Amino acid sequence: MNRTTKKEALTLLKSADLLGLGQMADNVRKRLHPKGIVSFIIDRNINYTNVCINRCKFCAFYRDKNDPEAYVLSKRQLYNKIKETIALGGTQILIQGGLHPELDINYYVDLLKTVKAKFPIHIHGFSPPEICYMADIAGLTIKRTLQILNEAGLDSIPGGGAEILSDRIREKISPKKIGKDRWLEVMEQAHRIGIKTTATMMFGSIEEPEDIIEHLDTIRKLQEKTNGFTAFIPWSFQPGNTELSQKSEVRSQKSKKNSKLKIQNSKPNSSLVTRHSSLQPATAADYLRVLALSRIYLDNVPNIQASWVTQGIKMAQVALRFGANDFGSTMIEENVVAAAGVKHRVSINDIITSIKAAGFKPAQRDMYYNIIKRDL
Amino acid sequence: MSLKKIEKKVIAGRRLTKDDALAFFESDDIFTIGRLANIAAGRKNGKNAYFIQNHHINPTNICVNRCKFCAFSRSKGEKGAYELSIREIIKKLKTQRSAVSGQQSEKLKTQNSKFRTKFVTHHSSPSYTEVHIVGGLHPDWPFEYYLEMLKKIKTNFPNIHIKAFTAVEIDYFSKISEQGITDTLKELKKAGLDSMPGGGAEIFNTQARNKICPEKITGKEWLNVMEKAHNAGIKTNATMLYGHLETYKHRVEHMLRLRELQDRTGGFQAFIPLAFHPMNTELSQKSEVRSQKSNLPIPNLNRYTSGIDDLKTIAIARLFLDNFPHIKAYWIMLGEKIAQLALMFGADDLDGTIIEEKITHSAGALSGTVMTRAQLINLIEKAGKVPVERDSFYRPIGATLRGRPNKL
Numbered sequence: 001m002n003r004t005t006k007k008e009a010l011t012l013l014k015s016a017d018l019l020g021l022g023q024m025a026d027n028v029r030k031r032l033h034p035k036g037i038v039s040f041i042i043d044r045n046i047n048y049t050n051v052c053i054n055r056c057k058f059c060a061f062y063r064d065k066n067d068p069e070a071y072v073l074s075k076r077q078l079y080n081k082i083k084e085t086i087a088l089g090g091t092q093i094l095i096q097g098g099l100h101p102e103l104d105i106n107y108y109v110d111l112l113k114t115v116k117a118k119f120p121i122h123i124h125g126f127s128p129p130e131i132c133y134m135a136d137i138a139g140l141t142i143k144r145t146l147q148i149l150n151e152a153g154l155d156s157i158p159g160g161g162a163e164i165l166s167d168r169i170r171e172k173i174s175p176k177k178i179g180k181d182r183w184l185e186v187m188e189q190a191h192r193i194g195i196k197t198t199a200t201m202m203f204g205s206i207e208e209p210e211d212i213i214e215h216l217d218t219i220r221k222l223q224e225k226t227n228g229f230t231a232f233i234p235w236s237f238q239p240g241n242t243e244l245s246q247k248s249e250v251r252s253q254k255s256k257k258n259s260k261l262k263i264q265n266s267k268p269n270s271s272l273v274t275r276h277s278s279l280q281p282a283t284a285a286d287y288l289r290v291l292a293l294s295r296i297y298l299d300n301v302p303n304i305q306a307s308w309v310t311q312g313i314k315m316a317q318v319a320l321r322f323g324a325n326d327f328g329s330t331m332i333e334e335n336v337v338a339a340a341g342v343k344h345r346v347s348i349n350d351i352i353t354s355i356k357a358a359g360f361k362p363a364q365r366d367m368y369y370n371i372i373k374r375d376l
Numbered sequence: 377m378s379l380k381k382i383e384k385k386v387i388a389g390r391r392l393t394k395d396d397a398l399a400f401f402e403s404d405d406i407f408t409i410g411r412l413a414n415i416a417a418g419r420k421n422g423k424n425a426y427f428i429q430n431h432h433i434n435p436t437n438i439c440v441n442r443c444k445f446c447a448f449s450r451s452k453g454e455k456g457a458y459e460l461s462i463r464e465i466i467k468k469l470k471t472q473r474s475a476v477s478g479q480q481s482e483k484l485k486t487q488n489s490k491f492r493t494k495f496v497t498h499h500s501s502p503s504y505t506e507v508h509i510v511g512g513l514h515p516d517w518p519f520e521y522y523l524e525m526l527k528k529i530k531t532n533f534p535n536i537h538i539k540a541f542t543a544v545e546i547d548y549f550s551k552i553s554e555q556g557i558t559d560t561l562k563e564l565k566k567a568g569l570d571s572m573p574g575g576g577a578e579i580f581n582t583q584a585r586n587k588i589c590p591e592k593i594t595g596k597e598w599l600n601v602m603e604k605a606h607n608a609g610i611k612t613n614a615t616m617l618y619g620h621l622e623t624y625k626h627r628v629e630h631m632l633r634l635r636e637l638q639d640r641t642g643g644f645q646a647f648i649p650l651a652f653h654p655m656n657t658e659l660s661q662k663s664e665v666r667s668q669k670s671n672l673p674i675p676n677l678n679r680y681t682s683g684i685d686d687l688k689t690i691a692i693a694r695l696f697l698d699n700f701p702h703i704k705a706y707w708i709m710l711g712e713k714i715a716q717l718a719l720m721f722g723a724d725d726l727d728g729t730i731i732e733e734k735i736t737h738s739a740g741a742l743s744g745t746v747m748t749r750a751q752l753i754n755l756i757e758k759a760g761k762v763p764v765e766r767d768s769f770y771r772p773i774g775a776t777l778r779g780r781p782n783k784l
Contacts, residue, residue: 018720018760019414023407280751283758284713285720314683315713321406321684357682359404 025292025323052098095125116153127160128186191228204282236282295323413691413722425761439512443589519553526568543601544576574613606643619652619681694722
C-alpha cells in the first residue's frame with residue numbers, strides 16, 4: 001500500500017469529507033487491529049509538583065514556587081497513591097510534574113529507586129521538557145540523563161510536551177519550553193537505549209494545518225529510524241483557565257491580581273492577542289479529522305489513542321471508528337486537564353462498558369500493549 | 377436485505393420500510409448510513425443547519441406522574457419541589473432578556489467579522505425569539521393558571537413565540553378543565569399558544585412504556601393529542617426517548633407511527649431523538665424497584681447511550697422519516713460534540729441557546745446549560761454547514777430573507 005505523502009495529507013486535512021476520511025482511517029485500524037479489541041491501561045497520573053518555570057500559555061495547571069497553591073508531593077503521599085493504584089488493579093504510574101527549579105536529578109533518582117524497591121509497578125514518567133531540565137541542571141547530556149533515570153527505575157517516557165512540533169508556533173504558545181529539536185533528541189536517545197515512548201500532539205490552539213502535517217511527518221520519520229513509539233495521542237487544546245484563552249483586556253485586569261498571569265511573553269505579539277480574543281476550542285469535527293488523519297499518516301505507529309479525558313466518553317466511542325484502537329488510561333487521577341475546567345469522571349467499569357457499547361472487545365494492557373486481561 | 381439495496385432506494389428517493397430501518401440499526405456501517413442520511417438531509421434543507429435563540433421555562437417540577445426515567449420531578453411537599461408564579465416567570469424572561477442582550481452584543485462585536493453566511497451576517501436582533509415552556513403535572517393548579525400564564529407572557533412580550541406544553545400536559549389540562557382535547561387546545565391557542573414541543577412521546581411500545589413511565593398517557597393517546605393539535609392548526613415536534621429498555625424494533629415502530637400521522641396531518645416540524653440519561657433517575661437505582669403497574673422488576677440502567685448509537689439513530693431517523701422537514705440534534709441531550717457530528721449524519725437543527733435548561737441536567741447531562749450564538753455558529757461552520765438563525769417555523773431570521781415563508 002502506498003504511503004500517504006505530506007501533500008496528500010494536507011489535502012485530506014483541509015478538504016476531505018469527514019465521513020470519507022473516517023472510513024479510510026477505520027479501514028487502516030481494521031487492518032492493523034483486526035480482532036476488534038480496544039485496549040486500555042489502568043494507571044494513575046501522579047503529578048509530583050505543579051511548580052513550573054515554563055508557564056506555557058495553554059496550561060492551567062502550573063503555579064509559581066511561592067504561590068499558595070504550589071505543592072510538591074511528599075513520599076508518603078506518593079506511596080499512598082501507588083498503593084491505591086495497585087489495589088485498583090493498576091499496573092503503571094505516570095509521573096509528571098512541572099519544571100521545579102529546586103529539584104535536581106538526585107531527587108528523581110531517589111524517587112525512582114525507592115518506588116521500585118517498594119512496589120512492583122511500571123514507571124512511565126517525565127516528558128522530554130522535564131528530562132531536558134534535569135540534564136541542564138545537572139550539566140549532563142540527555143543520553144547520560146536518560147541512562148541514569150533508566151537504571152534508577154524509569155521504564156518508559158510519555159510523549160507529552162510535544163504540543164505542536166513547529167518552532168514558529170511553540171515560540172508563541174510555549175516560548176520557554178524546549179524546541180522541536182530537543183524534544184526529538186530526547187525521544188531518539190530514549191529509543192536508542194531501549195526506552196519506549198509515546199508521542200502526543202496538542203492542536204486547536206493557533207497552528208495552521210501545515211503545522212499539523214509537519215508534526216505528523218516528524219513523528220513518522222523518527223519512527224522510521226527508531227521504532228520506539230508505541231502510540232500516538234492527538235488531543236485538542238482545552239482553553240479554560242489558560243492564558244491563551246484570555247481576552248487581552250481580561251488578561252491585563254487579572255494580571256494585577258494574579259501573579260501567575262503577570263509574566264507575559266517578553267515580546268507581546270499583537271496578532272496572537274487578536275486571535276486569542278476569538279479563540280474557539282477545536283470542535284468534535286476538528287478532533288475526528290485530526291485523529292483520522294493521524295491513523296492514516298502514521299502507518300508505522302501501531303496504536304492511536306482516543307482521548308476521553310479531553311473529549312468525553314461519547315466522543316471517544318466515536319473516535320474508535322475514526323482510527324483509534326485504544327482508550328488510553330483509566331486515569332485514576334488526573335489534574336492537568338481538570339485544571340482547565342474539563343472533568344470527565346469515569347470508573348474502570350465505565351470504560352469497559354463504553355468500549356463494549358461502541359461494538360468492541362475491551363482488554364486491559366500494559367505500556368507495551370501486551371494484553372494482560374481480556375474477556376472483561 | 378443488504379445495505380446496497382436500501383442504499384439504492386435512498387438514492388432513488390423511495391420510502392424505506394420497517395425492515396430497511398431495522399437493517400440500518402443492526403448494521404455497523406456508520407459511514408454508509410451517515411453518508412446516505414446526509415444526502416437525504418441535503419435534499420430537504422440543502423447545507424442549512426438551523427438554530428434558534430430560545431429560553432426554557434419550567435414552571436414547576438411538581439408532577440403527579442413521577443416517571444422512572446425522570447430526575448427532575450418531585451412530589452408536592454418533597455424537598456426541592458418548586459412552583460413559579462406568573463410574576464416570577466415574567467421576571468425571569470425580563471432579566472434574561474436584558475442579560476442576554478448585553479452578552480450577545482458583546483459577542484457580536486468580536487465575532488461579527490467572521491460570519492460567512494448571509495443569513496446571519498446582517499442580523500442584529502440581540503435576544504431570544506422563542507420561549508419553550510414545559511413542566512410537571514401539578515396536582516392543584518387550575519387550567520386557568522396556564523391560560524393566564526400565556527396571556528401575561530404575550531402582553532409583556534408580544535413578539536415572542538410561545539412553544540409550550542407537551543401532549544402529556546395537554547391531556548392533563550383536558551382532564552382538569554373537564555373538556556375535550558380539541559377545546560382545550562383551542563382555548564390555549566386563543567390565550568397565546570403558538571406551537572407545541574414534542575416531549576412525552578418517550579417510546580410508544582406498550583411493554584417498554586409501562587416499565588419506564590406507567591402513569592403517563594399511552595402512545596396512542598399521545599398521538600391522538602398531536603393529531604388534534606395539528607387539526608387545530610398547531611404545529612408540533614415529536615420526540616423519541618431511546619437507550620433505556622427499548623429494542624431497535626421498538627424504535628422503528630415508534631418512528632413508523634409518527635410517519636403515518638405525519639402523512640395524515642403534516643403538522644410535525646421536527647423529529648428529536650432523545651438519548652436516555654441515567655443519573656438520579658429511578659431507572660438507575662440499584663435497589664429492586666418494582667413497577668407499580670406491571671409489577672415487573674425495573675432493570676438497573678446505569679449507562680449512557682454510546683456516541684455511535686446517537687449518530688446512527690439521528691441518521692436512521694432522517695432516512696426513515698421522509699415526511700419530516702427537520703431532524704433536530706438537541707445538543708442539551710447529546711452534548712455539543714455529538715450534536716455537531718450529528719449535522720453530518722442527517723440532522724439540520726441544533727435547537728438553540730437554551731437559557732436555563734433543568735430537566736436533562738437533573739439527570740446528569742454532560743453538556744453546559746447555555747450556548748452562545750457565536751458558539752452555535754462556530755459548531756455549524758466547522759461541520760461544513762451553513763448556519764441559519766431561524767424562527768419557530770424555520771423561517772430564516774435576517775435581512776435578506778425576513779418574512780419570507782419557509783419553502784426549503
